[in-house]
Amino acid sequence: MREVAFIKQNKQKWLNFEKAIFGKQLKNPDELASLYIQLVNDLSYAQTYYPKSKTILYLNNLTARAFQKIYKTKREDNNRFIHFWKTEVPLIVYEYRRYIFYSFIISFCFIAIGVLSAANDGAFVRLILGNAYVNETLENIESGDPVAIYKSGSNWGSFIGITLNNLYVGIQAFLYGVFAGLGTVYVMLHNFIMVGSFQYFFHQQGVLWESVRGIWIHGSMEIFAIVIEGAAGLILGASILFPKTFSRITSFKIGVKNGVKILISTFPFTIAAGFLEGYVTRYSNTMPNWLSVGIILTTLSFISFYYLVYPFMVNKKLKEFHATL
Structure with a gap:
């Protein structure tokens, strides 16, 4: 599949996912996890077939933020303070290393x-x-x-x-x-x-x-x-x-x-x-x-x-x- 077709096919899904991650009305953790798996699959596909594409940068950025959001909403990590120092800040620091x-x-x-x-x-x-x-x-x-x-x-x-x-x-x-x-x-x-x-x-x-x-x-x-x-x-x-x-x-x-x-x-x-x-x-x-x-x-x-x-x-x-x- 050509990259243009790949982007056209998945663009709306990615935009919806952005709304779910950055929007005020958040989806429940299970639904986010399901969307996250789809996003990781798309990222893997892009890395395989379009290794030099800017699409990879976009998907990688979105994936990292999705990971933070999922872990923030998981029941076992319900202490927001601990999550901030233990996971959120280190991931941001790594992203901007x-x-x-x-x-x-x-x-x-x-x-x-x-x-x-x-x-x-x-x-x-x-x-x-x-x-x-x-x-x-x-x-x-x-x-x-x-x-x-x-x-x-x-x-x-x-x-x-x-x-x-x-x-x-x-x-x-x-x-x-x-x-x-x-x-x-x-x-x-x-x-x-x-x-x-x-x-x-x-x-x-x-x-x-x-x-x-x-x-x-x-x-x-x-x-x-x-x-x-x-x-x-x-x-x-x-x-x-x-x-x-x-x-x-x-x-x-x-x-x-x-x-x-x-x-x-x-x-x-x-x-x-x-x-x-x-x-x-x-x-x-x-x-x-x-x-x-x-x-x-x-x-x-x-x-x-x-x-x-x-x-x-x-x-x-x-x-x-x-x-x-």
């Missing part, structure tokens, strides 16, 4: 720019971090406590203030994606050039290790979360620029929906980072190296596993589910 990759590349590039700029221009660090911060940190280094600035204020006050600021940065990184992704890149540029110049400043003063063992207690999750939030913003921008088989407005709605879910998934990590900065980082100079390094590696491993490893595990389970149909 290339944007996570792009976000990491952009972040590393801006960090490198920050390092090189600070290394070649003595005034750059003051331009980025401000004279007050630099002067106070220099005084702290002379007194033997390079990260003493994180001891100012009360524990709970620092926790709340820092957390609210980091949540604001994350939301900003996502929302600015509406400007074709350029707004997100700007937010990332500002934050990651600051990270690069900030760390080079401590290296220049001969206290890089002291800064790493203190600052990255909270920074590992805080910075990683900004990378993921940047990816969510890039997804939003791409939904406008590259609608694929959807209309631009439909693509934008999907981009907003999925981007928001990824954004929300970073909030617990951002809050945890704020807690560590308010209650733990201030004691980094008194704790043994093994403890500070252990905290850094544990937090970094946890957030890395959730966004870089676990989505592949969930997707593998999805493929195994397909194989049983």
Whole structure:
């Protein structure tokens, strides 16, 4: 069968299925499962006979969303909260994994720019971090406590203030994606050039290790979360620029929906980072190296596993589910 005939024969069925998945009046789980099996069969047929066709992209996207919808409505998975973190977010992250990759590349590039700029221009660090911060940190280094600035204020006050600021940065990184992704890149540029110049400043003063063992207690999750939030913003921008088989407005709605879910998934990590900065980082100079390094590696491993490893595990389970149909 020619591809045109294949599309013409199944187009209405696919449109009806889209309405069942995205519409307000949802079909019951059994009916959805039946439609899902038909959709998987169509996808398999398209992969066999039209391997380079855009139809495969459309059907694969629809199949993934159908899988999420079916699992959301299954009785044994009636806890919406658990489903969101355990299945829904990982599948979305896997679907948009290339944007996570792009976000990491952009972040590393801006960090490198920050390092090189600070290394070649003595005034750059003051331009980025401000004279007050630099002067106070220099005084702290002379007194033997390079990260003493994180001891100012009360524990709970620092926790709340820092957390609210980091949540604001994350939301900003996502929302600015509406400007074709350029707004997100700007937010990332500002934050990651600051990270690069900030760390080079401590290296220049001969206290890089002291800064790493203190600052990255909270920074590992805080910075990683900004990378993921940047990816969510890039997804939003791409939904406008590259609608694929959807209309631009439909693509934008999907981009907003999925981007928001990824954004929300970073909030617990951002809050945890704020807690560590308010209650733990201030004691980094008194704790043994093994403890500070252990905290850094544990937090970094946890957030890395959730966004870089676990989505592949969930997707593998999805493929195994397909194989049983």
